[in-house]
Amino acid sequence: MMLNVEKLAADLYEKSVECPVCQSKFKELAVKISSQRILKKDSDLQIYYKSTNPYFYDVWICNSCGYAALKVDFPNIKSYQKDSVLKNITPRWKERSYGTLYNENIAIERYKLALLTSMIIEGKNSTKALILLKIAWMYRLLESDEEEISYLNQSLKAFTKAYEVEDIPFYGMDRYTVMYLIGELHRRNGNNIEALKWFGQVITSTSAPHRIKELARDQKDTIKNTY
């Protein structure tokens, strides 16, 4: 037991963060990049790691004002959005503590706080889509099928909106990866006809990367083989 705890702790380090909303300084935990070895990937792009799961540490939260966001987005908040946090989140915020060894349930709570912030500050659809997807992934790890599907469905809606109105790439995903992912989320939601449309667009595109075309072909075959 002891060994396990020490091993997990060795994966982590503390990062100093300054809140862009209230300027308070605090520490967040992160998983060392050097220890993040990939075991496998799900067809909707969830990655499994040999080390501590970096998704558990993906959200940063300021305990002073309650601002929460994905760590990649944390510094990028516009001034009208800061006002919105201070007006709508801070007065109701209660400080919380999560210890150092996060798990799926803690991650879900933290992702939901980031989702709440992004809804209150009217963040981008792609931001909501990614947070919703990651919440679904956490429920998958917990084998909570109903919640997983519900969040995948909400994520699909947000990704579809993002695809229509936002500049792509976002979050390291190019246009074809987003198209593939929308197709795969349709498939996982049982909408095979819609899924095949999106996979077809990726497969027939002249500029989609080979890697994404392969994924789309595999998932198209998965649908065909179900009948």
Ligand SMILES: [Zn+2]
């Ligand atoms: Zn703050």
